[in-house]
Amino acid sequence: MGRVIGIDLGTTYSCVSYLEGGKPVVIPNLEGLPTTPSVVSFTGAGERLVGTLALRQAVTNPTSTFFAVKRLIGQKFISAQVQEALPRLPYGLREAANGDVALVLGDQTLSPPEISAMVLGYLKTCAESFFGEPVTQAVITVPAHFNDAQRQATKDAATICGLDVLRVINEPTAAGLAYGLDARKNGLIAVYDLGGGTFDITILEASDGVFNVLATNGDSYLGGEDFDHRILEWLVTDFRAETGIDLSKDKLALQRLKEAAERAKRELSFTAETEINLPFIVSDQNRSSHIRKTLSRPVFEAMTADLVERTVPHIEKALAEARLTPDRIDHVILVGGQTRMPLVKGQVARFFGRAPEEKIDPDQTVAMGAAIQSGILDGQVRDLVLLLDVTPFALGIETESDGYEMIIEKNMTIPTRKVKAFTTVEHNQRRVRLHVLQGEGFLASMNKSLAVFELVGIEPAPAGVPQIDVTFEINADGLVQVSAKDKETGLSQKIEVRPSSGLSTAEVEALKRKQSGPGAAARTANG
Ligand code: AMP
Numbered sequence: 001m002g003r004v005i006g007i008d009l010g011t012t013y014s015c016v017s018y019l020e021g022g023k024p025v026v027i028p029n030l031e032g033l034p035t036t037p038s039v040v041s042f043t044g045a046g047e048r049l050v051g052t053l054a055l056r057q058a059v060t061n062p063t064s065t066f067f068a069v070k071r072l073i074g075q076k077f078i079s080a081q082v083q084e085a086l087p088r089l090p091y092g093l094r095e096a097a098n099g100d101v102a103l104v105l106g107d108q109t110l111s112p113p114e115i116s117a118m119v120l121g122y123l124k125t126c127a128e129s130f131f132g133e134p135v136t137q138a139v140i141t142v143p144a145h146f147n148d149a150q151r152q153a154t155k156d157a158a159t160i161c162g163l164d165v166l167r168v169i170n171e172p173t174a175a176g177l178a179y180g181l182d183a184r185k186n187g188l189i190a191v192y193d194l195g196g197g198t199f200d201i202t203i204l205e206a207s208d209g210v211f212n213v214l215a216t217n218g219d220s221y222l223g224g225e226d227f228d229h230r231i232l233e234w235l236v237t238d239f240r241a242e243t244g245i246d247l248s249k250d251k252l253a254l255q256r257l258k259e260a261a262e263r264a265k266r267e268l269s270f271t272a273e274t275e276i277n278l279p280f281i282v283s284d285q286n287r288s289s290h291i292r293k294t295l296s297r298p299v300f301e302a303m304t305a306d307l308v309e310r311t312v313p314h315i316e317k318a319l320a321e322a323r324l325t326p327d328r329i330d331h332v333i334l335v336g337g338q339t340r341m342p343l344v345k346g347q348v349a350r351f352f353g354r355a356p357e358e359k360i361d362p363d364q365t366v367a368m369g370a371a372i373q374s375g376i377l378d379g380q381v382r383d384l385v386l387l388l389d390v391t392p393f394a395l396g397i398e399t400e401s402d403g404y405e406m407i408i409e410k411n412m413t414i415p416t417r418k419v420k421a422f423t424t425v426e427h428n429q430r431r432v433r434l435h436v437l438q439g440e441g442f443l444a445s446m447n448k449s450l451a452v453f454e455l456v457g458i459e460p461a462p463a464g465v466p467q468i469d470v471t472f473e474i475n476a477d478g479l480v481q482v483s484a485k486d487k488e489t490g491l492s493q494k495i496e497v498r499p500s501s502g503l504s505t506a507e508v509e510a511l512k513r514k515q516s517g518p519g520a521a522a523r524t525a526n527g
Contacts, residue, residue, distance in 0.1 A: 174369025
């Protein structure tokens with residue numbers, strides 16, 4: 001087995017780590033930094049930039065610089081989340097033929113996994129340059145709340161850039177693993193993970209090397225970007241009132257505002273007030289206008305308090321599902337850059353009645369946990385480490401009149417499987433259709449459609465005679481698999497699968513060839 005890397009593919013920043021002598025070590029990027037912006041930019045000269053250089057292009061090249069793609073991965077174009085993101089993004093989005101979201105680059109479109117593959121490919125290059133040898137295997141993390149489509153799309157991104165994914169693990173679980181193993185802590189751990197685009201809360205129990213996830217909850221559409229947006233809206237509204245000019249229509253100005261908002265937000269984690277200075281935000285022959293505003297921490301906290309508040313019901317649900325109360329938690333750890341905000345820290349401390357652990361680095365812990373997981377898989381980490389994670393969603397099938405029959409419940413330890421017998425309802429029926437969904441809604445239409453599985457080639461027989469055992473499985477990556485067997489003959493029943501979203505295997509392979517083919521090289525800050 002060659003080197004295995006652990007990758008945290010973040011909404012805003014990504015990080016890669018490996019295991020050295022049983023300890024996780026972060027691999028610096030080509031600029032020597034521990035984290036890399038998850039940004040890809042295409043220049044007018046046909047160059048592809050990744051990371052810091054791409055981020056620098058964001059202001060001058062807003063329509064061809066793709067950031068926060070993690071919020072779009074595995075999503076339908078018509079989903080509420082994409083529709084909400086659409087007016088905020090300087091780059092264009094379109095509906096792909098299968099209804100997925102596609103990113104617009106000039107007259108072409110790109111899929112979110114394609115862009116993520118470019119970020120992952122850059123991290124792979126960093127690792128290869130660090131080790132001086134090729135790297136082909138990785139453990140990759142995803143938000144605990146990612147559904148099947150989002151997980152599969154992330155895995156596809158890794159495949160496209162030539163990485164074989166040994167395991168997909170949940171970000172807060174990875175963080176819990178890194179923290180628990182490092183500090184040799186036993187007890188109940190709450191991981192509060194507020195990153196650039198997602199929020200997760202995970203409750204796990206560490207006991208002499210066994211990490212048992214008890215419950216997980218969260219919101220895939222709540223993160224640091226929403227905090228930035230509040231500052232941006234404040235600046236736009238204020239500027240409109242003062243000058244009558246609407247900056248929200250100006251892509252270049254919006255990108256500058258976004259960057260300034262994020263910078264101000266970061267500063268306010270450490271200072272009481274900050275100045276936002278944007279000279280020549282509007283500048284043409286007739287006029288030039290500037291923004292110069294002071295934002296204080298209390299004002300910023302007031303404009304974002306509801307966002308922090310939105311995390312609380314998720315913590316309450318996760319605790320209830322784990323049958324625990326806040327006072328039972330022994331360690332609270334914070335993950336994700338947005339947890340640096342004092343209001344977030346304060347809210348978490350108040351909720352649990354204890355201060356969160358300060359020792360861990362919220363930007364690097366997840367990648368380190370992924371590296372530990374790689375060590376568990378290849379035997380480098382011994383000490384009886386066993387990771388028992390759970391599925392964040394229930395799995396079920398559609399029944400008559402939009403009904404929903406749950407087959408695997410939420411928070412079941414994964415891998416998990418359930419077998420259910422199916423038969424025909426008509427004489428000589430040759431096919432049985434199963435619409436598999438993810439979610440807890442009591443109606444099928446309230447849940448996320450994963451795929452239609454059709455059992456085909458059933459031998460002609462009177463209604464009710466064929467007995468087909470269908471196995472529904474959620475594997476260790478949190479991905480859904482369905483298989484079927486004829487009970488009578490013991491033979492595998494043929495299944496035709498029509499996934500509701502995502503790239504086909506052939507598309508992934510074609511993109512892999514495209515990204516590794518001639519002219520595919522990206523330029524990074526080191527050339
Ligand atoms: P992650 O997905 O973990 O990389 O989190 C990135 C998010 O954390 C982004 O929205 C950043 O703006 C935010 N962030 C990073 N540093 C700080 C800070 N000092 N204060 C507040 N938010 C921060």
